[in-house]
Amino acid sequence: MLIGFAVGVSSFVVPVYIAEIAPKQIRGRFTSINLLMTNYGFAVAFFMGNIISWRTLSLIAVVPCVVQLVGLFFIPESPRWLAKVGREKEVQGALQRLRGKKDIADIFQEAEDIRGYVAAFGIGMGGIPWVLMSEILPIDVKASGGSIATLTNWSVSWLITYTFNFALEWNPASTFFFFAAMSLVAVFFTWKLVPETRGRTLEEIQQLCS
Known part of the structure; x- marks a missing residue:
């Protein structure tokens, strides 16, 4: 039951987060890699299930889960989510973390585009x-x-x-x-x-x- 719940949540949340943070030029590749790695993980788990007991396999599976849980505290919030909830001042900082040493003008323009879309949606059909x-x-x-x-x-x-x-x-x-x-x-x-x-x-x- 727990696995089903976790897979259901992650199969929706992860692609959405990737789509919101990835640069538009490589967004498709990033979302595709996520699906590829998910299926690769399933294949590895099924293969190892033929060699070791399910209890041992479950304990091994805890390790990447813990790594991912700890990593959640270090990844930046989605700039689009920040703009949506009104945390406007943090949008550019989140983009800077995600884009690295990119031209500040490009980051500023991307931040303005995000804010503009959120504002237009909010006063329109939002x-x-x-x-x-x-x-x-x-x-x-x-x-x-x-x-x-x-x-x-x-x-x-x-x-x-x-x-x-x-x-x-x-x-x-x-x-x-x-x-x-x-x-x-x-x-x-x-x-x-x-x-x-x-x-x-x-x-x-x-x-x-x-």
Whole structure:
């Protein structure tokens, strides 16, 4: 059970972290190497299982886990995560650690690009759905409806984050055309079906949505 939980978490967290910290020129290779090394680890474990007992194998497997656990205290935070949670001053420092002795102008530009994206998302689609959800759901279904909406939101976010790098490796242009098409569908959906809530009381909104 513990192995299943750990593999489930790491198979999502690690590719996301790598994608967020790797330079764009080598991001695909880094994410591919992660998958390669994971499968290599499985192969080694199965091979050794034919030679030694499972108890001994489990004890040996603890060693890289401990090394990785200690290493977590030394790796820098993702610059994109820092920008997302508002720790703006730390973004450039994290990039400096990750990029090494690179031109400070390049690091500054990359930091500005990250901040710009996070700010644009925050004032655009980042917050609006949550505001709408809190306003248009009737009081008798607000708890259950909000839970379903939140679960759907983060599940789809997980799916997009997990598959994005694979899609980018397959065809960069098609990947962004797909997201552009989905954005167009969202605009049309909002225009036709989402009610305007500005200047209306919650009771008026409920009447409009019923």
